[in-house]
Amino acid sequence: MFAQERRDVILQVLHQDGTVLVKDLSERFAVTEDCIRKDLAFLENQGFLKRTYGGAMELRSNPHKFHVSDRKSEDIEGKQMIAKKAFAHLSRGDTVYLDISTSNLELMKEIVRNSLEVKVVTNMVDLIPLAASGGIQLFFTGGELNRTGDGFWGSGAIRFIERFRFDKGFFGAVGMDVDTGGAFTYDLEDGSVKSAAIRSCRRAFLVAEQEKFHKDGNYEFARLTQFEAVILDREPDREIGEKAQKAGVLLE
Structure with missing residues (x-):
């Protein structure tokens, strides 16, 4: 899988779950955790997500906005x-x-x-x-x-x-x-x-x-x-x- 394809899938998972973990993505794509961190850094620079400890979260409005x-x-x-x-x-x-x-x-x-x-x-x-x-x-x-x-x-x-x-x-x-x-x-x-x-x-x-x-x-x-x-x-x-x-x- 090419890097861009992998990043597209990462964004799909992020949109569905709200958060992703480096460890889980590494196992899913059979690549190193360092490779996933580079993907997340790239996507953060593009404004698609915010990196957190051990993973990333979707850039969106307050997820606790609901009652x-x-x-x-x-x-x-x-x-x-x-x-x-x-x-x-x-x-x-x-x-x-x-x-x-x-x-x-x-x-x-x-x-x-x-x-x-x-x-x-x-x-x-x-x-x-x-x-x-x-x-x-x-x-x-x-x-x-x-x-x-x-x-x-x-x-x-x-x-x-x-x-x-x-x-x-x-x-x-x-x-x-x-x-x-x-x-x-x-x-x-x-x-x-x-x-x-x-x-x-x-x-x-x-x-x-x-x-x-x-x-x-x-x-x-x-x-x-x-x-x-x-x-x-x-x-x-x-x-x-x-x-x-x-x-x-x-x-x-």
């Missing part, structure tokens, strides 16, 4: 695994912050299922119906409704959050980078709320699928070292695990 309800059915098993790991960090009587995250939706279900008596503060709309069950006290930040209608941000939400001192907080991200050490989102407003809540936490955790290490965002809202642990759905790639360990980032 949480449009994403919560994706990879349910992975999110449930994250939720179970996160739940293990909770104790009766905790005051907990839950960020806008489909993994936190599963964590809230886990809290309700186990009838754990905690206080939950959140800016996530989809958590409200779940809080009616069990011994959960729910505090909603209020503020400005975000663009997707699934939560609140703005100065009102931040002022409300800053009144609390959370025992634990759980935060989502659209991307993570073990090389730069950043956790990313797409919106400054969303990132500002996340950052404020992290500052108000005694213990903060990042909850995300392992694949988020291969995705990127526009705004860094935290350093990975600010989190007690990054809670994943499955074991990360060995190279990522080694880099995280070297950087002092605990992966669960």
Whole structure:
């Protein structure tokens, strides 16, 4: 297969899946990983994609533009695994912050299922119906409704959050980078709320699928070292695990 043919196929896969990994493409085309990296560099220079750690992502509008309800059915098993790991960090009587995250939706279900008596503060709309069950006290930040209608941000939400001192907080991200050490989102407003809540936490955790290490965002809202642990759905790639360990980032 000629280089241009290979690059055309790469773009087709990218359009279908949103992301590609160097390792997977190398195996698919039976060429070296260095060859694939050169292909991705060429396509990036042409404006077709953005290279990320270990692969590339499609250049497109914010993939999280849809309401949480449009994403919560994706990879349910992975999110449930994250939720179970996160739940293990909770104790009766905790005051907990839950960020806008489909993994936190599963964590809230886990809290309700186990009838754990905690206080939950959140800016996530989809958590409200779940809080009616069990011994959960729910505090909603209020503020400005975000663009997707699934939560609140703005100065009102931040002022409300800053009144609390959370025992634990759980935060989502659209991307993570073990090389730069950043956790990313797409919106400054969303990132500002996340950052404020992290500052108000005694213990903060990042909850995300392992694949988020291969995705990127526009705004860094935290350093990975600010989190007690990054809670994943499955074991990360060995190279990522080694880099995280070297950087002092605990992966669960």
